[in-house]
Amino acid sequence: MPTTAPHRTPLLSESSQEVVRATAAVVAANAEAITARFYPSMLAAHPELRRVFNMGNQATGEQSRALAASVVAYAVQLINPDAPPFDHVLRRIAHKHISLGIRPDQYTIVGRHLLAAVGEVLGDAVTPEVTAAWDEVYWLFATQLIAEEARLYHLAGVDPAVPVRPYRVVRRVQETAEVVSLVLEPADGQPLPAVLPGQYVSVFADLPDGSRQPRQYTVSSSRSGTRLQITVRRVRGRDGAPDGQVSSFLHDHVARTQPHRQVVVAHADRTAADHALRDAVLRTGAELDEFTALAWYEQPEPGDTTSREGFMDLSEVPLPEGVQVFTCGPLPFMRQVRATLLARGVPASAIRYEVFGPDLWGAAPEPAQPVPRQEVHQERVAV
Ligand SMILES: Cc1cc2nc3c(=O)[nH]c(=O)nc-3n(C[C@H](O)[C@H](O)[C@H](O)COP(=O)(O)OP(=O)(O)OC[C@H]3O[C@@H](n4cnc5c(N)ncnc54)[C@H](O)[C@@H]3O)c2cc1C
Ligand code: HEM
Incomplete structure (x- = not known):
């Protein structure tokens, strides 16, 4: 049976093909400079995109290289029918x-x-024809990506207008000193999406400085069918570079989102009226499965049967196994608390502190000292 040789219909217009053929090399040579200029200008004009782009990549220049390489490779395969297949690159970017x-x-x-960055970097070489040709390349690439992304959103049952779902950390497993696994459960009550072997998810972390940063993590288990597990290695900065932002955050702060964790808040104050944030703490605690609030007042209200009288005394408070203690307050007060906890067998490494005043902990003498009455005004222990 006669057949015709398979051929691809050229996507790029003939006039643009000529221009791309003549300029691909110069664009390729300047591609990194172009994207290095493009990102700062786009992120300055659209600061909201800082929450979508990986700022660590921006600092190291990695994303500049990836975008530049893909645009030039796409243009080359448009003008050269013998160029290697591009579909897998397109799919990877779309994913x-x-x-x-x-x-x-x-x-x-x-x-x-x-395109503005192309004009700025290439200067006079950018005639209106050159701009039009690269604009055409860009939009051909964009159209293919948008189509593939629409297909993938559809397959995943995700509305691109609401692409992110809240998850809560329900378990944290310290695999090694530098690797932690986090078990995540949808917090919106909806079922877990289907997860394919090797699939990754983007985790958007709300960082303490108010920024939001995404990072990808491979799903290390979804066996339960209701929970996802990711396994995160802590990235340490080398040669003066900062520590990895999101991996450090996930290692250090997830505790905030573990509703099943046993939490004890202990507070000492002069009176209940002086007890700052008392209601806010009780409201937050009410959302946890196991929450205990303890209060010591120097002058309890008449009829207050739940608070204790006097200074804080942790010698009798039940401590869960593997307790992590966070203390804050004046230094002599914290020495007292620390000494009590050490005497009860809590390792020093499990006791963290925040001093209300100059940080002299390191220089502080170890033995417990009597707590001056006037200094016992506020302290919290979160377990
Ligand atoms: C598909 C995919 C799957 C992945 N799966 C996993 C996984 O399962 N588990 C896992 O642990 N990771 C995984 N990763 C890596 C993960 O997404 C993160 O890149 C990693 O956790 C580091 O993120 P970070 O925010 O901690 O580091 P970042 O803050 O992004 O820093 C990254 C690097 O840049 C350096 N750096 C940052 N700022 C500067 C600066 N100003 N100057 C010089 N250097 C700087 C840092 O020192 C660090 O070395 C995956 C990545 C991808 C793409
Ligand atoms: C034709 C247009 C585009 C091309 C050619 C392109 C190309 C790429 C490439 C090659 C990557 C790296 C993929 C990988 O890690 O394997 C990437 C990642 C990414 N792209 Fe695009 N992209 C385009 C449009 C967009 C748009 C419109 C946005 C939205 C603002 C966007 C946001 C991102 C983000 C956030 C990443 C992750 C990398 C990071 O955070 O540093 N891209 N893109």
Whole structure:
């Protein structure tokens, strides 16, 4: 049976093919400079995108290289029918984009800033024809990505307008000193999505400085069918570079989102009226499964049967196994608390502190001292 040789319909217009053929090498040579200029200008004009892009990559320049390389490779395969297949690259980018909730309208922002950066870096070499040809390349690439991303959002049953779901950390397993596994459960009451072997998820961490940062983590288990597990290695900064932002955060702060963890808050004050944030702490504690609030007042209200009278005394308070203690208050007071806990067998490494005043803990003498009455005003222990 006669057949025709398979061929691909050229996507790029003939005039643009010529221009791309003539300029691909110069764009490739300047691609890194172009994207290095593109990101700061786009992120300055759209600071909301700082919550979508990985700022660690921005600091190290890694994303600049990835975007530049993919645009040039895409242009080359448009003008060269013998170029290696590009589909797998396109799919990889689309997967990354949907994991981050990228939307079609954002392609207009990226395109505008990318083409402006091309003009700035290449200067006079950029004639209107050159701009038009690279604009066409960009939008062909964008159109294919948008289509593939729409398909993937559909398959995953995800509405790109609401791509992120809240999860809570229900368990934390310290695998090694530097690796922790976090078991995550949907906090919206909806079922867990289907998870394929080797699949990764983007975790958006709300960091203490108010920024939000995404990072990808491979799902290390979804056996239960209701929970996802990710396993995170703590990234340490080398040669003066800062420690990894999100991995450090996940190692150090997840405790906040473990509702099943046993929590004891102990507070000492002059009177109940002086007890700052008492109601807020009780409200937050009410959301936890196992929460105990203890209070010591120098002058309890008449008829107050739940608080204790006098200074804080932790010698009788039940302590869970593997207790982690956070203390804050004046230094002599914390020495007292620490001494009591050490005497009860809590390891020093499990006791953290925040001094209300200059941080002299390191220089402080170890033995417990009587607590001056006037200094016992506030302290919390969260277990
Ligand atoms: C598909 C995929 C799957 C992944 N799966 C896993 C996984 O299962 N488990 C896992 O642990 N990780 C995984 N990762 C890596 C993970 O996404 C993060 O990249 C990793 O946790 C580091 O993030 P971070 O925020 O801690 O580090 P970042 O803050 O992003 O820092 C990254 C690096 O940049 C350096 N750096 C940051 N700022 C600067 C600066 N100003 N100057 C110089 N250097 C700087 C840091 O020192 C560090 O070495 C995966 C990544 C991908 C893409
Ligand atoms: C034609 C247009 C685009 C191209 C060619 C492109 C290309 C790429 C490439 C090659 C990667 C790296 C993929 C990997 O890690 O394997 C990437 C990642 C990413 N892209 Fe795009 N992209 C485009 C549009 C967009 C748009 C519109 C947005 C939304 C603002 C976006 C946001 C991101 C983000 C956030 C990442 C993750 C990397 C990081 O955070 O540093 N991209 N893109």
